[in-house]
Amino acid sequence: xxxxxxxxxxxxxxxxxxxxxxxxxxxxxxxxxxxxxxxxxxxxxxxxxxxxxxxxxxxxxxxxxxxxxxxxxxxxxxxxxxxxxxxxxxxxxxxxxxxxxxxxxxxxxxxxxxxxxxxxxxxxxxxxxxxxxxxxxxxxxxxxxxxxxxxxxxxxxxxxxxxxxxxxxxxxxxxxxxxxxxxxxxxxxxxxxxxxxxxxxxxxxxxxxx
Numbered sequence: 001x002x003x004x005x006x007x008x009x010x011x012x013x014x015x016x017x018x019x020x021x022x023x024x025x026x027x028x029x030x031x032x033x034x035x036x037x038x039x040x041x042x043x044x045x046x047x048x049x050x051x052x053x054x055x056x057x058x059x060x061x062x063x064x065x066x067x068x069x070x071x072x073x074x075x076x077x078x079x080x081x082x083x084x085x086x087x088x089x090x091x092x093x094x095x096x097x098x099x100x101x102x103x104x105x106x107x108x109x110x111x112x113x114x115x116x117x118x119x120x121x122x123x124x125x126x127x128x129x130x131x132x133x134x135x136x137x138x139x140x141x142x143x144x145x146x147x148x149x150x151x152x153x154x155x156x157x158x159x160x161x162x163x164x165x166x167x168x169x170x171x172x173x174x175x176x177x178x179x180x181x182x183x184x185x186x187x188x189x190x191x192x193x194x195x196x197x198x199x200x201x202x203x204x205x206x207x208x209x210x
């Protein structure tokens with residue numbers, strides 16, 4: 001298989017999107033996901049807000065999957081993220097109150113979303129809304145550069161102090177809540193990561209000793 005199309009299992013990485021037109025008073029969706037490349041699953045949170053009376057504020061725990069939509073050249077391949085959400089995740093008895101289809105480019109940066117949400121009384125549908133990857137400030141991390149050939153690997157968006165502090169300084173409540181939940185998921189998985197790193201180091205030592 002060619003190196004330009006070979007998919008690499010890079011483990012877990014987070015992405016966070018701001019979905020909306022950005023117009024004053026318009027509805028905004030903050031979608032923060034932890035992407036597992038080996039099984040192509042996504043988990044995370046969604047927060048829909050709008051300055052209406054009463055204010056719209058809907059939170060969901062999200063899970064789903066993603067697939068590569070490969071097409072013949074010169075058309076550009078895309079990534080389709082399909083997910084749903086509720087309060088508590090897939091193991092809870094809570095009803096589904098959120099669904100989304102998000103199509104992004106192979107660099108995971110820009111896309112278009114169709115989503116639905118349940119406000120407690122009825123479902124609402126929002127279509128063809130632009131989605132933008134929330135960037136880490138350039139003075140903290142180097143910007144992602146995919147190089148001359150875009151591989152089907154994501155931009156690595158570190159989810160530690162800097163992004164959370166940036167959300168705090170902006171006063172964006174929805175973004176702070178989403179990042180806090182996603183950061184906790186990463187912390188909960190830290191023991192597994194430590195074991196994996198330990199096993200990798202052991203294997204490296206064996207191979208170097210040969």
